[in-house]
Amino acid sequence: MQPNIQFGVDYYPEHWPQSRWETDFAMMQDMGIDVVRLGEFSWFKLEPADGQFDFGWLDDVLALAAKHDIHAVLGTPTAAPPAWLIAQHPDIQPVDREGRTRYFGGRHHDCQSNPIYRDYIARFVRTYAQHFGKNPTVIGWQVDNELGNSHGGLCYCKYCQRHFQKWLREKYQTIENLNDNWGTAFWSQGYQDFSQIQAPKITVTGENPSEMLDWKECHSDLINEFHAYQAKIIRQYSPDRFITHNMMGFSPVVSYYDLGRQLDFASHDQYPSGHFLADQNSFRGDRCAAELDFIRGVKQQSFWIMEQQTTITGWEVMGRLPKPGQIPLWSMQSVAHGADAIVYFRWRSSALGTEQYWHGILPHSGIPGRAYREIRHFMRQTKPLLKEINGTVPRAKVGIVFSYPQDYAIDIQPQHPDMTYVDTLMTYYKALYRRNVAVDFIQDTADFSQYELVIAPLQYLMTPALADRYAAYVQAGGQLVLTMRTGVKEANNLCMTDAALPGKTLGQVLGLTVPEYDCLRDVDVVIDWAGQQYTGTHWADLIEPTTAEPLATYGSEFYTGTPAITKNQYGQGTAYYVGTELTDALADRLVAGLPTVAAETIATPAEVEIVHRDTAAKRYYFVLNHTGEQQNITIPAGWQAYFSDQDSGHLAPYSYQVFTEEQTN
Numbered sequence: 001m002q003p004n005i006q007f008g009v010d011y012y013p014e015h016w017p018q019s020r021w022e023t024d025f026a027m028m029q030d031m032g033i034d035v036v037r038l039g040e041f042s043w044f045k046l047e048p049a050d051g052q053f054d055f056g057w058l059d060d061v062l063a064l065a066a067k068h069d070i071h072a073v074l075g076t077p078t079a080a081p082p083a084w085l086i087a088q089h090p091d092i093q094p095v096d097r098e099g100r101t102r103y104f105g106g107r108h109h110d111c112q113s114n115p116i117y118r119d120y121i122a123r124f125v126r127t128y129a130q131h132f133g134k135n136p137t138v139i140g141w142q143v144d145n146e147l148g149n150s151h152g153g154l155c156y157c158k159y160c161q162r163h164f165q166k167w168l169r170e171k172y173q174t175i176e177n178l179n180d181n182w183g184t185a186f187w188s189q190g191y192q193d194f195s196q197i198q199a200p201k202i203t204v205t206g207e208n209p210s211e212m213l214d215w216k217e218c219h220s221d222l223i224n225e226f227h228a229y230q231a232k233i234i235r236q237y238s239p240d241r242f243i244t245h246n247m248m249g250f251s252p253v254v255s256y257y258d259l260g261r262q263l264d265f266a267s268h269d270q271y272p273s274g275h276f277l278a279d280q281n282s283f284r285g286d287r288c289a290a291e292l293d294f295i296r297g298v299k300q301q302s303f304w305i306m307e308q309q310t311t312i313t314g315w316e317v318m319g320r321l322p323k324p325g326q327i328p329l330w331s332m333q334s335v336a337h338g339a340d341a342i343v344y345f346r347w348r349s350s351a352l353g354t355e356q357y358w359h360g361i362l363p364h365s366g367i368p369g370r371a372y373r374e375i376r377h378f379m380r381q382t383k384p385l386l387k388e389i390n391g392t393v394p395r396a397k398v399g400i401v402f403s404y405p406q407d408y409a410i411d412i413q414p415q416h417p418d419m420t421y422v423d424t425l426m427t428y429y430k431a432l433y434r435r436n437v438a439v440d441f442i443q444d445t446a447d448f449s450q451y452e453l454v455i456a457p458l459q460y461l462m463t464p465a466l467a468d469r470y471a472a473y474v475q476a477g478g479q480l481v482l483t484m485r486t487g488v489k490e491a492n493n494l495c496m497t498d499a500a501l502p503g504k505t506l507g508q509v510l511g512l513t514v515p516e517y518d519c520l521r522d523v524d525v526v527i528d529w530a531g532q533q534y535t536g537t538h539w540a541d542l543i544e545p546t547t548a549e550p551l552a553t554y555g556s557e558f559y560t561g562t563p564a565i566t567k568n569q570y571g572q573g574t575a576y577y578v579g580t581e582l583t584d585a586l587a588d589r590l591v592a593g594l595p596t597v598a599a600e601t602i603a604t605p606a607e608v609e610i611v612h613r614d615t616a617a618k619r620y621y622f623v624l625n626h627t628g629e630q631q632n633i634t635i636p637a638g639w640q641a642y643f644s645d646q647d648s649g650h651l652a653p654y655s656y657q658v659f660t661e662e663q664t665n
């Protein structure tokens, strides 16, 4: 149920006088816009007083949209409960880890487990979906906004505490079972009853890692259930419409795999300048690419961008002005990695509120400028292309495993202060990105046999079933890369004690044990690879091979000369083990030697990216120049220029080119 829509804008008609709306829609239609997203923060305007609904203005907006051949995605406004509701029920406001209430005045000032809030939500969403659900202009829905943004771990109120207790009771059945799984023998943390368990507010010292992992999983489940609660009502009153959600890449809160199962397709909010507070000199094409690939991996399907950056971002302070060409380039990067539709945030820079400086296609004045011209040109040029490739994805031969429990567990105990799950994944992703090798992000439950190479960094929490799956994959001929901190813990976040690291099964697959390790707090380590020197950071596993052969050895510290990176034949396949955190040059050396990577590599200058999407008949190649300089590449013989005016192989600063190639198999 993914409609053939190419371009849209996030539109907030409630910020502007009604007399302006017609002009906006006429301009949108002229630009080539097919869809507007509306309503996701408009609760007060839709229900100005308890039980009094005012939908007339939105009926008018939808009628004007229809007049201009524009469809609508409606958001439910539950990220912004109105003041009258908060005044009547102040305990809807969330409570933070320190027990402080977070008050009305911004957004997301809501507790998602509060039962009274749920009643108000049910009434609102039912009335809203009944009224708009069959309107022919409405083609789809979005529940709330960026679920997990601001909510992550935020609420520790009495309702959330009760919810946590109930969740734990369902998971563990008996309190003895919970005590065992949380290791509560440590520091006298035993419980007699589930009612004694608190939402984990600040402690005097340290936290129980097993409890924290459950808290994060419970939160993810709660947010997913919050979505399901609304989605069920929408599906009842608005049949044959899609439900999607605007996700946030690698945001570490909600399991998007779980959320994805509720959705017709995934959507993503793409702001390549990053948050305005972040380092503005650090645009990373690789990070943007990875997040897009990850969102494609949520359902292994093409997706929408629900918010694509239009120009300067900012709240209290602002980011840099995108250079000429960058906005179309970033839009094309989204398309290249699997977006079927691009919805731009926002139509016009708002004169009101916190986000006055998160600019839109139109500036505050409403006078079309460079952003408008660049985006309009992009839409006109690429609309036929987007129609042709609608629904397609690349055929990737390399899978990188992304797992929420691993992300949560490494966040709870990073072990090295600078170690994060996503950064470690990115050391591998970036090396593949630099070689233009297509990557799918996959779950640890995926069918690995679809991939020639599976890279599974930081498989820290391990179960016998998962170890067996990795073993079977290699046995049958797969190439597998595992890393430091594999098999350290059981799924409950207690340490594994039945064998030396990385555990019995994986020890055999990898042909080694790891009896000791060194957390590199104050030093990097020299890595020697066939006489070439590289650097490893953060971590050094001291590896004792049984059958593994060393590819690289340590070149400093007392373990100089012992293996740092190994390779082992197991069954029909090969298992690699990486005992340190890779720096770029070392990652390049490692991936260059992997047979699949060598075969899939397309060489380009730095920050010139090539990605593809496949139809049955053709492969579409997208060449993206993220640099501020002209770049030249050699175009292979079989590639046809897609745009008639492109000077193929000669890429202006911040520009793209597209090619097609007949599929050979």
Ligand code: GLA
Residues within 6 Å of the ligand: 145, 146, 246, 269, 307, 345, 355, 358
């Ligand atoms: C997110 C939100 C939007 C808006 C933008 C800009 O992407 O979904 O509502 O707040 O950020 O801050």
Ligand code: GLA
Residues within 6 Å of the ligand: none
């Ligand atoms: C102190 C405490 C111990 C233990 C160690 C390690 O010495 O007395 O109980 O916590 O630190 O943290």
